[in-house]
Amino acid sequence: METTAQHPRKRARGLVLAAALVSLAELAGWWCSQDGGLVLVAKLFHHPLLFGVLVVGLLTAAVFVGVRSLVVRILTGIAAGLALVAAFPFFLFASIPSETSDRTAPGRPDRHLVIEEGSAMIDPLWWVYVDEGWGPAQRRWKVGYFNGDAFTDGLHEASWTGPNQIRLVTGDSTESQVHLIDVDPETGKPLRTLTMG
Numbered sequence: 001m002e003t004t005a006q007h008p009r010k011r012a013r014g015l016v017l018a019a020a021l022v023s024l025a026e027l028a029g030w031w032c033s034q035d036g037g038l039v040l041v042a043k044l045f046h047h048p049l050l051f052g053v054l055v056v057g058l059l060t061a062a063v064f065v066g067v068r069s070l071v072v073r074i075l076t077g078i079a080a081g082l083a084l085v086a087a088f089p090f091f092l093f094a095s096i097p098s099e100t101s102d103r104t105a106p107g108r109p110d111r112h113l114v115i116e117e118g119s120a121m122i123d124p125l126w127w128v129y130v131d132e133g134w135g136p137a138q139r140r141w142k143v144g145y146f147n148g149d150a151f152t153d154g155l156h157e158a159s160w161t162g163p164n165q166i167r168l169v170t171g172d173s174t175e176s177q178v179h180l181i182d183v184d185p186e187t188g189k190p191l192r193t194l195t196m197g
Contacts, residue, residue, distance in 0.1 A: 012066025019058035026051040036189065039131055039138045049090055056083050097127060101158065108163040110134055111188050113143075115158055123197075124148035126155040128168065132188030141189045143181060144168060147197025152177070154197075170196055 029045025032038040045051075060080040064073055097118035105111040112131040119125055128143040143166060148154030156176055157169035168179040182191045 008065050012062040015058050015062035015065065019055045019062070022051055022055050022058065035142050036139050038136065039140045040136050042140070049087060053084065053087055056080055093121070097125070102131075103158075103160060105160045105163045111163065111183075113158060113160055113166060114140075115155070120147070120149075124154060128155070128158055128166075130166070130183055130188045130190060139188070141183075141187075142193055143190045144179075144194035144196070146170065146195075149197055151175075166190070168194065 025045045026048060029042055029047070029051075032041035033046040057080070060076055063076040067073060067076075097116035099114060100117045101113070101115040103113045105113065110133055114129045114131050116127045116129070117124065118127075125148065126144075126146040128146075130141045130143055132139050132141065144155075146153055146155040152171045152175060154170060154172070155168065156171055156173075157167070159167050161167045161180065164183050164185050166181045166183065168181065170177050170179065179194055181194065183189060184191065
């Protein structure tokens with residue numbers, strides 16, 4: 001028969017286990033956000049700020065449930081509060097990129113040119129990817145990153161010239177530069193990437 005002291009310890013262990021599972025989910029999301037990773041897993045689980053706050057909350061709750069010492073509880077609460085205060089500016093100023101374009105490659109319905117836009121304070125940012133495949137097995141390859149701090153580095157246009165080649169135009173209508181990037185016909189992986197700004 002369980003004593004009343006064992007119930008809080010079991011709940012505390014459960015909270016620690018939940019924090020470990022959340023950490024593993026974020027690790028899987030981070031891994032899949034790398035070049036060639038699974039798009040669905042990255043979108044679901046790669047949210048470091050949100051998952052980090054959740055882990056801190058779960059571990060703080062585990063201490064409050066499983067530890068009787070008032071001093072330890074107070075110190076844990078102070079540490080968790082400081083962590084949340086430190087995270088607040090990131091929540092406030094974080095620019096979450098939004099998908100603004102998804103173009104299917106000619107003759108390849110399983111291959112898409114995806115553009116995400118965001119900002120760094122006042123500078124516009126663009127990320128360009130090739131998504132290859134279908135459903136949960138769809139993989140994402142990085143094509144380019146553009147920081148529009150200087151207008152010549154901003155992304156003006158992105159399109160397919162064929163099923164295995166991407167045309168990127170940087171700058172604006174008065175001063176532009178064309179970049180052609182070939183992709184592997186089998187995997188969709190770009191043979192080179194472009195970073196500007």
